[in-house]
Amino acid sequence: MRVELDEPKCVASGQCVMAAPDVFDQREEDGIAFLLTERPGEELLDDVREAAAVCPAVAIRLVEQ
Numbered sequence: 001m002r003v004e005l006d007e008p009k010c011v012a013s014g015q016c017v018m019a020a021p022d023v024f025d026q027r028e029e030d031g032i033a034f035l036l037t038e039r040p041g042e043e044l045l046d047d048v049r050e051a052a053a054v055c056p057a058v059a060i061r062l063v064e065q
Contacts, residue, residue, distance in 0.1 A: 005061075009057045020051040
């Protein structure tokens with residue numbers, strides 16, 4: 001599975017970082033989220049799904065591959 005993050009939609013709430021800190025981080029200067037990895041391991045997928053569910057901007061998408 002691949003993770004897509006639409007950075008322009010991000011509102012810097014940090015919910016994704018709290019839900020999946022091994023996959024997401026935030027820029028220091030403005031708090032916008034960025035991906036640490038586009039293809040997280042199976043053990044992280046539940047956390048990534050949670051991050052997508054709690055994102056207030058709906059900026060995270062999971063793509064099956």
